[in-house]
Amino acid sequence: MTRFLSTWRKYHLGRYLLLLLILYLLALPLVQIMAPDRKLVTNSLLFSFTQLFMLITLASNWNLTGGFTGYVDFGHAVFFGLGAYGTGIMMSKAGWSFVPALVGGAVVAIIFALFIGSATLRLKGPYFSIAMLGTFVAMREIVRVMKPLTGGGTGLTLPPYLNRPLFYYVTLAQVILVVIFISWLVKRTEFGKSLIAIREDEVGAEMRGINTTLHKITIFAIAAFSSGLVGGLWAYQNTFIDPDIVFLQSRTVDMVMMTMLGGLGIVAGPVVGGAVLYWLRDVIWANFLHFHLIVQGIVLIMIVLFLPEGILGTLADRTGGTTIGRLWGRYLTPPKETKVEEAEVSS
Amino acid sequence: MTTGASEPLLAGHNVSKYFGGLAALSNVDFAVYPGEVMGLIGPNGSGKTTLFDCLSRVQNIDRGQITFKGEDITRKKPFQVAHMGLSRTFQVIRVYRKLTVLENMLLSRQWGGLGIIKLFHSYPKKIEDRARDLIHFLLLDAVIEEQAGRLSGGQQRLLELGMALMPDPDLILLDEATSGVNPTLIETIKERIVELNQNYNKTFLLIEHNIQFIGDLCNRVFVLNYGEMLAEGTPDHIMNNEAVIEAYFGMGGDDDELGN
Amino acid sequence: MDQFTQAVVNGIMLGAFYAVMVLGFSIIWGVMGVINLAHGEFIMAGAFTTWYLNDQFGWDPLLTLGIVLIIFFGVGYILQRLLINRIIDRPFLISLLVTFGLAIIMSNGFKLAFSATPRSVDTVLSGFWRAGDITIPKTKTGILVIALVMMSMLHLFLQNTRLGKSIRAAAQNREAARIVGIVIPIVYALTFAICIAMTAGAGTLISPIQPIHPFMGASLTLKAFAITAMSGLGSIPGALVGGLVLGLIETFVATYVPGVGTNLGVISSYVILVVVLVVRPQGLFGGLKPAGVQ
Numbered sequence: 001m002t003r004f005l006s007t008w009r010k011y012h013l014g015r016y017l018l019l020l021l022i023l024y025l026l027a028l029p030l031v032q033i034m035a036p037d038r039k040l041v042t043n044s045l046l047f048s049f050t051q052l053f054m055l056i057t058l059a060s061n062w063n064l065t066g067g068f069t070g071y072v073d074f075g076h077a078v079f080f081g082l083g084a085y086g087t088g089i090m091m092s093k094a095g096w097s098f099v100p101a102l103v104g105g106a107v108v109a110i111i112f113a114l115f116i117g118s119a120t121l122r123l124k125g126p127y128f129s130i131a132m133l134g135t136f137v138a139m140r141e142i143v144r145v146m147k148p149l150t151g152g153g154t155g156l157t158l159p160p161y162l163n164r165p166l167f168y169y170v171t172l173a174q175v176i177l178v179v180i181f182i183s184w185l186v187k188r189t190e191f192g193k194s195l196i197a198i199r200e201d202e203v204g205a206e207m208r209g210i211n212t213t214l215h216k217i218t219i220f221a222i223a224a225f226s227s228g229l230v231g232g233l234w235a236y237q238n239t240f241i242d243p244d245i246v247f248l249q250s251r252t253v254d255m256v257m258m259t260m261l262g263g264l265g266i267v268a269g270p271v272v273g274g275a276v277l278y279w280l281r282d283v284i285w286a287n288f289l290h291f292h293l294i295v296q297g298i299v300l301i302m303i304v305l306f307l308p309e310g311i312l313g314t315l316a317d318r319t320g321g322t323t324i325g326r327l328w329g330r331y332l333t334p335p336k337e338t339k340v341e342e343a344e345v346s347s
Numbered sequence: 348m349t350t351g352a353s354e355p356l357l358a359g360h361n362v363s364k365y366f367g368g369l370a371a372l373s374n375v376d377f378a379v380y381p382g383e384v385m386g387l388i389g390p391n392g393s394g395k396t397t398l399f400d401c402l403s404r405v406q407n408i409d410r411g412q413i414t415f416k417g418e419d420i421t422r423k424k425p426f427q428v429a430h431m432g433l434s435r436t437f438q439v440i441r442v443y444r445k446l447t448v449l450e451n452m453l454l455s456r457q458w459g460g461l462g463i464i465k466l467f468h469s470y471p472k473k474i475e476d477r478a479r480d481l482i483h484f485l486l487l488d489a490v491i492e493e494q495a496g497r498l499s500g501g502q503q504r505l506l507e508l509g510m511a512l513m514p515d516p517d518l519i520l521l522d523e524a525t526s527g528v529n530p531t532l533i534e535t536i537k538e539r540i541v542e543l544n545q546n547y548n549k550t551f552l553l554i555e556h557n558i559q560f561i562g563d564l565c566n567r568v569f570v571l572n573y574g575e576m577l578a579e580g581t582p583d584h585i586m587n588n589e590a591v592i593e594a595y596f597g598m599g600g601d602d603d604e605l606g607n
Numbered sequence: 608m609d610q611f612t613q614a615v616v617n618g619i620m621l622g623a624f625y626a627v628m629v630l631g632f633s634i635i636w637g638v639m640g641v642i643n644l645a646h647g648e649f650i651m652a653g654a655f656t657t658w659y660l661n662d663q664f665g666w667d668p669l670l671t672l673g674i675v676l677i678i679f680f681g682v683g684y685i686l687q688r689l690l691i692n693r694i695i696d697r698p699f700l701i702s703l704l705v706t707f708g709l710a711i712i713m714s715n716g717f718k719l720a721f722s723a724t725p726r727s728v729d730t731v732l733s734g735f736w737r738a739g740d741i742t743i744p745k746t747k748t749g750i751l752v753i754a755l756v757m758m759s760m761l762h763l764f765l766q767n768t769r770l771g772k773s774i775r776a777a778a779q780n781r782e783a784a785r786i787v788g789i790v791i792p793i794v795y796a797l798t799f800a801i802c803i804a805m806t807a808g809a810g811t812l813i814s815p816i817q818p819i820h821p822f823m824g825a826s827l828t829l830k831a832f833a834i835t836a837m838s839g840l841g842s843i844p845g846a847l848v849g850g851l852v853l854g855l856i857e858t859f860v861a862t863y864v865p866g867v868g869t870n871l872g873v874i875s876s877y878v879i880l881v882v883v884l885v886v887r888p889q890g891l892f893g894g895l896k897p898a899g900v901q
Contacts, residue, residue, distance in 0.1 A: 072700050126699045127884055130832050137829055138877035145874075197443060197454045204441040205656045207403055208455045209429035209514055241860050249825070253711070256704065285690045290719060297711035305693060 017041050022177075045344075046165040047217070050237075053172035056255055057179045057230050059270035061223040062255040064183065067265035068192060069219055070199030071121065075132030077251035078139045079109040079224040083231025084246045085143060088156045091236075100163070102232040109228025110221050121213070133252070140247035155242030158235060168237050169295045175221075175233070179226055186219070186269045195219060197263070261303050263310030272312055354417065356381045356550050357402065357433070358519050361411035361509035364394075364401060364574075371397045372408070379518065384544050384551045386561040386582070390594055395554045396438050398571070399520050403435045403487075404428050415518070434511035438554070440503045448487055448506055451495050452478035455510035468485045468520070481509045486535060501532035508539070518550045525557045533560065540564060557578035558586065567581030614862045615855070620747040620855025625834060626847045627754040627807040630761065631802035632831040636780040637840030638798050639695050641702045645710035647824025648717075649803055651728035653679060653810025654819045661728045661814075668728045669749060675811045676804045679901050683803025687796045693796065699792050704714040710824065714730055718821040732815075750812045757808065761801075762843050774798050778840075826873045833880035853879065 019264060050108050058080060065071045086105030090096040096104065120131045143150050161167070186192040197205040206212045235241050252275075255270075261271025278301070284292045307314060355378035364372040372394045379385045387395050400406040402413060404425045413421050420428050443451050456474050482491055484506045490498055495506060504524055511519050522541075525533045537560065543549040555561045561568055561584045569579040572594045578585055585591055632646045643649075653675050660671045693760050694702040697796070731747040765771035784790050808857040817823070834853050838845030853876060860875050 023617055035529065072703070074703070117850070123884055127702060127836075129641070129703060130702075130829075131884055134829055134832070134880055136879040137825065138874045139876050148758070193450075193454055196446075200443040200445060201441050203405060203425075204437070204443070205454075206425040207435060207441075208431060208510065209426050211424075211426045213424075253707070279668075288787060291715075293715040294712050294719070297708045297715065300708035301705050304701055304708070308701060 003313075022072040025047065043165045050165065050168045050172045052274060053169075053176040054230055054234060055258065056270050056274035056279065057172070057176050058227055058251070059255045059258040059274050060179050060183050061226045061230075063265065063267075064186065064219050064223040064268050066256070067187060067259055067269065068187065068199065069195040069201075069216060069265075071216065071220075072125075072129045072256075073132045073229045074120065074252055074256070075090040075134070075136030076223065076227060076255060077247065078132070078136040079227040080142070080251060081139060081229035081232070081246045082109040082112055083228030084235035084241050085150055085156070085231075087232030088158050088183075088241050089236045091158050092156055100238060102229060102236070105232035106225050106228035109231070110225040112222030113221045114217065117217050117224075121220060123218045136247060136252065140243050143247070143307065144243040145234075151242070153243065157240050158238075160239045161236060168233070171233065175230065180228075180267065180271065182197075182222070187267055191218075196265070241297060246297055255338075257296075257300055257303065259310075260306070261310055263313035263316070266312045266316070269310055269312055273310060276311065354381075355414075356383075356416060357552070358414045359398075359402070359411065360412065360414075362398070362401065362408050363410035364397060364406065364408045367383065370574050374411070375574070375576050377569055377576065377579070379550060379552050381517070381550055382544070382548055382554065383567060384490060384540065384565050386565035386568035387392070387552060387554045387571065388556070388558070388568060388585075389577070390439070391507060392573075393571040393594075394574040395571055396522055399435060399522055399554065403433065403520060422605060429514065429516075432514075432517040433520070434514060434516035434518070436504070436507040436511050436522050436524060438522040440500070440507055442495040442503055442506050442510065446496060448491050448493055448495055448498070449475075449478060451506060452482060452509055452513055453515040472549075477586070477598055485509045485539060501528035501536075504528055505532070505536065505539075508536070512543070512549075516549070518552065521553045523554055523556065525555065525560055535555070537564060557602060562586070613741050614740055616743060616857050617747075618855035618858035619851060620744075620751050620854070621858055622851035623751045623754045623847075624809070624812060626850030626851070627757050627805070627812065627856050628827065629831045629834045629846050629850055630843065631804075631806035632828075632845055633807070633835045633838070633840055633842070634658065634774075634778075634785050635799060635802045636835065637842075638774060639691070640699075642706065642832075644703055644706040644828060645713060645824075646706075646806060647827035647829075648710045648713035649806040649824075650810040650813065651819070651824045652713060652825050653719065653807030653820060654823075655721060655810075655821075656807065657724075657811045657814045658726045658819050659771065660765065662726075663728060667738035668730045668811060669732065669753065672753065672808055672811045674808055677806050679807035679837045680804040682807075683800035684796050686803070689881040691799055692792065694796070708767060710828075714821045714824060721819055721821065727818055728814050730815045736885075746815050750816070753812060758843060758847065761805065765843075770794070770797060770820065791796045796871070796877060802901065826876075829880070830876045833883075834875040836880050836883045 015266075020258075050307065058077075060074060062076045065073050065076070083105040086108035087101045090101035091098065094101075116132075116135055120128055120135070121196045123131055128252045144153050146152070187193070194205065194215050197208070197210060198215060202212055229247075235246075238245075258273040258277050259270050261277055262269030262271065281292070281296070284295050288295050303310075309316075357376040362372055362375040363370065375394075375398065387398070389395050397406065399480060402409045404423055404427075405421065408421065411421075412419060415431060415433055416430065419430070420431070423431075429552055433457070443454060446454070453474065456477070479491075484490060485508060487502060487505055487509065490502060495503065498506065504527075508519075508521070508524065511521075524536055528536065540551060540553075544551060551564075553561070553565065565582055566581065568582050568585045570577040570585060570588075570591050578588050578591055580588070616656065616742050617628070628650060631649070632643055634647065635643050656678065657668045657671045659672065660666050662666050690705065694705050730746055730749070734745050735742045736748075737743070765775055773789045774797075776789060777791060777794050777798075778786075784794075795844055829855060834849040837852060838849030848867045856879065856895055
């Protein structure tokens with residue numbers, strides 16, 4: 001293992017791995033475009049990847065507030081939902097075309113984020129989490145109640161854009177690249193480092209000149225806008241929305257689990273965590289069809305108890321200093337020793 | 348050590364703070380002049396750290412006024428006060444434990460301006476140079492890549508001092524900078540403070556229980572007891588003041604620090 | 608005027624139930640610093656157990672309370688030793704996620720066992736009393752009485768028994784309690800067991816008056832949180848007041864706001880929660896401290 005690690009370090013293999021991953025993702029649509037008759041890349045495969053990209057994007061957005069800034073948002077899916085309903089309403093009731101409606105939905109999400117964030121971002125730790133969870137639950141009911149606008153429990157139908165899995169795939173692929181890029185950009189700039197300072201010690205950070213309120217609201221709004229966009233896209237793809245499938249409890253669980261599995265506060269965390277979890281879920285579905293949610297609950301507990309730093313986080317802790325460590329570490333620089341610090345956690 | 352300027356750098360008028368029915372601070376009046384090294388002592392629970400919290404705006408006062416560089420900062424936010432040139436350290440050490448010493452330093456220097464603009468900047472070289480210089484100044488070169496949480500207590504205090512110095516402040520509030528520090532490092536800290544004060548014209552306000560430290564460093568001291576200002580004057584004057592001695596002995600004394 | 612009085616009566620009855628429902632949640636948080644996001648699921652479990660006993664053996668729901676309490680005392684004890692113990696001194700995110708995972712497991716587990724079809728039970732105490740134009744349902748009165756009895760007994764227990772005092776001591780200052788010889792792990796296990804038992808008991812109480820289904824827990828957890836925010840941690844009088852307040856607000860909203868179902872109850876509790884937390888972060892009666900040590 002040590003030999004592997006030192007070779008890895010010596011030749012900076014991490015960056016090649018990253019490159020490989022990106023090429024693979026981009027290659028798929030190229031294959032489809034160039035040889036549309038070949039069944040190598042089927043529609044359902046494209047659909048699968050589109051779903052995966054969507055989940056990763058949402059997880060990455062969640063990571064911005066949850067992982068980088070330490071504000072664990074249990075209700076982030078509310079922005080997804082607002083984007084979905086915003087887009088849905090604008091398309092079906094106001095007759096807008098897709099792109100303006102999509103942006104409109106995201107704008108609804110960001111406006112609500114500014115509104116609710118100014119209240120909830122003052123709260124500490126678990127209070128913030130639960131307040132946002134409550135926001136999510138409450139919004140579901142509010143949407144259900146506002147029947148004339150949202151179609152209430154019976155839902156809303158959007159104008160369809162059928163037979164275009166390639167379109168969604170390419171769009172989501174672009175979205176995911178942009179989102180990951182933003183995530184990376186945030187982390188390497190002073191803004192992102194301030195967020196990490198806020199996560200580590202908010203009072204100390206404020207004392208050292210960081211305008212914590214502005215930082216928190218900004219990142220919260222960015223994440224909300226992005227998730228709102230994804231929500232709108234999803235609504236369009238799904239063609240039908242109602243309060244229960246939009247404000248689905250599992251969406252929040254997904255975001256959190258994927259990010260934790262990959263590594264909180266790590267740019268590539270949601271990507272790795274998302275891919276692993278997506279695959280894992282297929283396995284669970286295949287083998288435990290009836291129990292699959294229960295098994296997922298158990299998996300969540302296992303991850304949280306035994307791998308709290310996530311895959312990449314644990315990896316980074318042990319390979320500090322390499323590309324993986326630097327790029328994929330939760331802290332700006334991961335710890336150098338290989339021992340896992342248990343004592344740090346509760347002091 | 349005083350420059351003789353007549354305008355106080357930091358002043359509190361009638362500062363009062365209540366927690367429910369308890370007066371943590373009661374009509375405290377004080378002034379710190381540029382270039383001074385001022386001491387703040389008092390028995391445990393007398394309100395010293397609370398005063399620091401209020402001065403650095405981590406807490407609000409209920410009555411009174413605080414001015415810094417002539418400006419009223421009573422209602423300003425902590426980061427605003429930090430930008431004006433006031434830094435502090437904490438009684439219970441607050442460093443970013445999981446980050447390295449260098450990163451701790453880098454994160455303590457914030458540009459002014461909009462948070463949004465900062466989205467597109469990364470730390471310029473000169474900030475990193477400054478951080479390294481300060482680390483060198485504080486003799487922390489050996490641990491520059493270590494996680495801050497792993498440092499010894501004394502080293503962490505030095506780091507905190509360094510973090511407070513990064514934004515090039517005019518006034519530094521040091522809260523128990525010698526608490527839990529071994530004697531050699533105490534000497535180092537003392538020397539650094541002297542150098543900063545004399546060669547760089549930094550003003551200091553120190554909370555201390557280590558009376559010797561106060562005696563060696565401070566040109567003026569004021570004493571808090573039960574949230575009230577008890578006495579003020581030179582170290583000699585304070586240490587011979589009956590009321591002060593009473594306050595300390597009355598509280599059961601303070602370890603071994605009262606001996607001279 | 609009568610509508611008003613009726614609403615007050617209903618509100619009080621609902622409130623009493625809420626008060627006894629929230630106690631377990633509040634005490635676990637206060638003593639162990641654990642926010643139990645599976646709280647509603649334990650209520651659901653108690654309700655299902657009651658239904659099962661009623662369905663299989665024909666016992667009256669309210670009479671199954673004793674058995675439910677005993678069963679879930681055991682469940683709680685085991686759960687604490689196995690799982691909860693691991694999350695006590697860790698960052699709050701961990702305990703939130705673990706209990707959240709537990710909630711998922713429980714709700715889906717019960718769905719698997721009993722299907723998602725709502726169940727109901729009937730109790731002997733049906734019918735109403737009438738006072739003028741006010742109807743007072745007998746079932747709810749019975750629930751009110753039992754709830755008050757449970758709360759009083761818990762209060763007496765905490766005040767007067769050695770274990771009760773140990774629990775209170777541990778809640779106030781863990782380290783000091785340990786030093787004077789209070790065995791913390793056992794105290795925690797017993798506290799958790801008692802709280803889970805009470806929570807499941809609340810499920811028994813709720814069984815005659817609302818449909819029982821595996822996913823009924825989530826809104827109840829939210830309400831527990833709202834009440835705790837109002838009333839502070841581990842305070843029985845606080846829980847009583849907070850529960851009453853929530854019960855009254857919900858009832859009044861349902862009575863006077865037209866055209867809405869019980870879902871507004873969820874919304875109102877959420878609104879209350881956020882308002883309280885923002886306006887007075889330490890809770891209405893003080894005593895809310897951040898869970899966990901960071």
